[in-house]
Amino acid sequence: MEVEEVYSSSELDRKEGKAINELIARSQEPIPDPDQWLDEELKRNILLTSVDAMLDWARRSSLWPVFCFPACCAFEFMTTAASRFDISRFGMEIVRASPRQADLMITAGTLTWKMAPQVKRIYDQMAEPKWVIAMGACAISGGIFRSSYSVVPGYNRIIPVDVYVPGCPPRPEALLYGIRMLHQKIAKMSIAAKGK
Amino acid sequence: MLADYGYIGLFLVVAIFFAVTTLLLPFFLSFPSRLVLYFRRFTRYLETHYPFLVRFIPPLPKFPRFMQVVPYNPTPVKSSTFECGMETIGTAWVRFNFRYYFYALVFIALDILVVFLYPWAVELRGLGLFGLIAALVFIFIIVIGYIYAWRKKVLEWK
Numbered sequence: 335m336e337v338e339e340v341y342s343s344s345e346l347d348r349k350e351g352k353a354i355n356e357l358i359a360r361s362q363e364p365i366p367d368p369d370q371w372l373d374e375e376l377k378r379n380i381l382l383t384s385v386d387a388m389l390d391w392a393r394r395s396s397l398w399p400v401f402c403f404p405a406c407c408a409f410e411f412m413t414t415a416a417s418r419f420d421i422s423r424f425g426m427e428i429v430r431a432s433p434r435q436a437d438l439m440i441t442a443g444t445l446t447w448k449m450a451p452q453v454k455r456i457y458d459q460m461a462e463p464k465w466v467i468a469m470g471a472c473a474i475s476g477g478i479f480r481s482s483y484s485v486v487p488g489y490n491r492i493i494p495v496d497v498y499v500p501g502c503p504p505r506p507e508a509l510l511y512g513i514r515m516l517h518q519k520i521a522k523m524s525i526a527a528k529g530k
Numbered sequence: 531m532l533a534d535y536g537y538i539g540l541f542l543v544v545a546i547f548f549a550v551t552t553l554l555l556p557f558f559l560s561f562p563s564r565l566v567l568y569f570r571r572f573t574r575y576l577e578t579h580y581p582f583l584v585r586f587i588p589p590l591p592k593f594p595r596f597m598q599v600v601p602y603n604p605t606p607v608k609s610s611t612f613e614c615g616m617e618t619i620g621t622a623w624v625r626f627n628f629r630y631y632f633y634a635l636v637f638i639a640l641d642i643l644v645v646f647l648y649p650w651a652v653e654l655r656g657l658g659l660f661g662l663i664a665a666l667v668f669i670f671i672i673v674i675g676y677i678y679a680w681r682k683k684v685l686e687w688k
Contacts, residue, residue: 455607
């Protein structure tokens with residue numbers, strides 16, 4: 335039976351290693367950041383400006399983050415979400431465990447290639463339109479682990495990143511600033527523009 | 531007397547109402563799908579006889595998608611049933627070992643034994659010799675069952 339074959343751990347390991355090697359081979363170049371609409375300010379359709387304004391306001395006022403906290407930046411995110419810095423001021427206090435209900439991925443932490451297919455899969459399953467904040471040095475470039483064979487040198491190798499928040503780890507103020515930047519980026523989106 | 535007949539009449543009215551409702555329920559339940567069917571027939575008629583008209587009638591639920599207000603990029607991964615980072619392994623129709631069931635049965639027997647022994651142990655002095663003998667009889671019955679299961683090789687995992 336094929337069930338026996340699938341349930342042997344060596345077979346699983348071989349399949350997983352093959353998938354990871356394929357992913358590494360596919361993602362040697364960083365994915366360009368999605369920012370095409372930022373330069374299309376003048377090309378805006380005059381009929382759609384109020385629709386755009388309303389849609390963008392609705393989208394940026396209720397960003398729902400998804401769980402993607404592989405490493406220590408997660409603690410800074412927890413601090414951001416907790417009472418002192420209070421992320422719910424931006425309408426995003428509910429961190430969803432389900433990617434179907436989320437439209438923002440705050441990638442807090444070092445990502446290994448073993449974990450990369452899972453993160454990519456979660457990103458693929460998120461509802462459109464979706465955004466990504468790369469939080470911390472590891473998320474931007476791999477950080478101090480960049481030269482390691484097992485660490486993804488930046489999340490933009492596997493998923494398009496909208497906003498980068500530097501720091502190791504970034505303080506909650508820095509993350510809130512990144513969220514404000516993302517708000518400004520979303521505010522410039524248009525349903526008539528290409529991209530996203 | 532008359533009140534009893536009144537109740538019988540009321541029962542009949544309720545029974546008839548219930549029967550009629552039950553009989554007509556499938557019709558009412560199928561009504562929306564029937565509407566969809568009529569709508570499809572109508573659109574098919576339009577397509578066959580007036581093909582140039584259909585081009586200007588976008589389906590209403592897809593209107594935001596048609597206007598590209600809502601991005602629509604389905605992929606196999608996105609449309610998959612399970613919303614998990616891990617891919618599903620194998621099938622859900624896995625056969626579990628039947629011996630789990632034996633273990634559960636023996637566990638339930640001993641579990642009930644403990645449930646009965648606790649109140650007896652709390653009131654041990656008050657119940658006296660009769661309580662002790664009754665508890666011993668109870669334990670004896672359970673132990674017979676346990677030995678039976680043991681002899682039947684339920685406790686061996688093969």
